Amino acid sequence: MLNARIKLRHLQAFLEVARQRSFARAADRLAITQPGMSKTIRELEEILGASLFERTPQGVALTQAGLTLLRHAGPALRALEEGVGAIGDVDRGTRWLRVGALSTVESRLLPEAIRRWHAEEASRREVGINVVTGPSAFLLSRLRRGELDLVVGRMTEAREIRDLAFEHLYYERLLLVVRAGHPLAGTRELHAAELVDYPWVLPPPQTTLRQQVDSFCVRHALTLPSRLLETLSLPLSCGYTLGSDAVWVAPEEAVREGIAARQLCELSLPLEQQGGSVGLCTNTTLQPSLALEAFCETLREVATGLAAVTR
The missing domain is CATH 3.40.190.10 (Periplasmic binding protein-like II)
Structure with missing residues (x-):
């Protein structure tokens, strides 16, 4: 049974701090003072008998108890919101x-x-x-x-x-792709060191796709060039690649049509095998x-x- 001392405001405050990873930002989003936010979280921790957050150089992070509560509190509140919203949806269809x-x-x-x-x-x-x-x-x-x-x-x-x-x-691979007519297009025995002479378009740091790029660079002892465009936007990546000599690290799905239309060219050096x-x-x-x-x-x-x- 849910502890009657736990109120909706406690869970809303907890989820917002978990989302923002900052008491100050969470307080601002919920339009309350930072001391008020801290007091609300402290009340919840006292009720549960567990610490939910720990301070880090980047802000605050969830403890193991916090992660456990997040796994259940988030879906529970969302289900409540959906129930309330469904009342209006019945009329709107x-x-x-x-x-x-x-x-x-x-x-x-x-x-x-x-x-x-x-x-x-x-x-x-x-x-x-x-x-x-x-x-x-x-x-x-x-x-x-x-x-x-x-x-x-x-x-x-x-x-x-x-x-x-x-x-x-x-399974889907990441490909090294350039525009048609690029100096490296059609090179059969391409060496990884040749890639750093050109700008790169690649996923941002801390993404799963970037991990594969980093592994590729380690395998080939490469240092990324200073001319980088880091983005997850496919239209931006494609537009920049078609108008420059950039090397694009692209999902196979995103460039299949461009390759078929001969606007883009896959380089002969594979970034990964299976994908x-x-x-x-x-x-x-x-x-x-x-x-x-x-x-x-x-x-x-x-x-x-x-x-x-x-x-």
């Missing part, structure tokens, strides 16, 4: 699936799955899909708090996946809706078709 999308699925898998989802059954037109993009750490933390129903993409290397459930769909596992990540503490289960099945069907094409 709208429901939502909240999907986190990594850059590895933005070009083909997710657009095709959404198109097929909306085309298959008229009843699904009442279910809107809200897509949030960003790095895996950001999306998985939102999934853990119950703010997303699903995260799709390549994320098996992410530390944040921990107690979440991951379902493999297919990473692209799949679905869900929060097992949340009861999946029928709409979520149906959308996951649509993603599986589309993924099967994409995997067949690449073989």
Whole structure:
């Protein structure tokens, strides 16, 4: 039974501090004073008999007890919000699936799955899909708090996946890609050292894709050039690559059409062999809706078709 001393304000304050990793920022978001925020968290810790946060040079971090509470409190509050929201949705006739999308699925898998989802059954037109993009750490933390129903993409290397459930769909490689006509295009015996003479477009630090780039650099004793564009934006990456001599570290899905149209060229030096596992990540503490289960099945069907094409 829930301790009657624990109030909604305690859990809201706890989740906001966990989200912001700062008492000051959390207090600002909830429009209360910082001393008031500290007092609320202290009350919750006294009720639970456990410390929930510890101070670090970067702000505050969750203790093991804090992580345990986060795993349950986030989905519980989200379920309450959905229950309240559903009352209004009955009149409006709208429901939502909240999907986190990594850059590895933005070009083909997710657009095709959404198109097929909306085309298959008229009843699904009442279910809107809200897509949030960003790095895996950001999306998985939102999934853990119950703010997303699903995260799709390549994320098996992410530390944040921990107690979440991951379902493999297919493997996808990261490629080294340049514009057609680039000085390195068509070079059969390309040496890694030649790459550093050009700008690079690559994922930002602290992302799962960047880990593969760093491993590549270690294997080939490379130091990244100073001319870098770090972004997860596929349109920005593509536009910059097509208009420059940059080397783009790109998900295979994102550049397949450009390579087929001979606008882009894959370099002969492989960044990785098999690639990473692209799949679905869900929060097992949340009861999946029928709409979520149906959308996951649509993603599986589309993924099967994409995997067949690449073989």
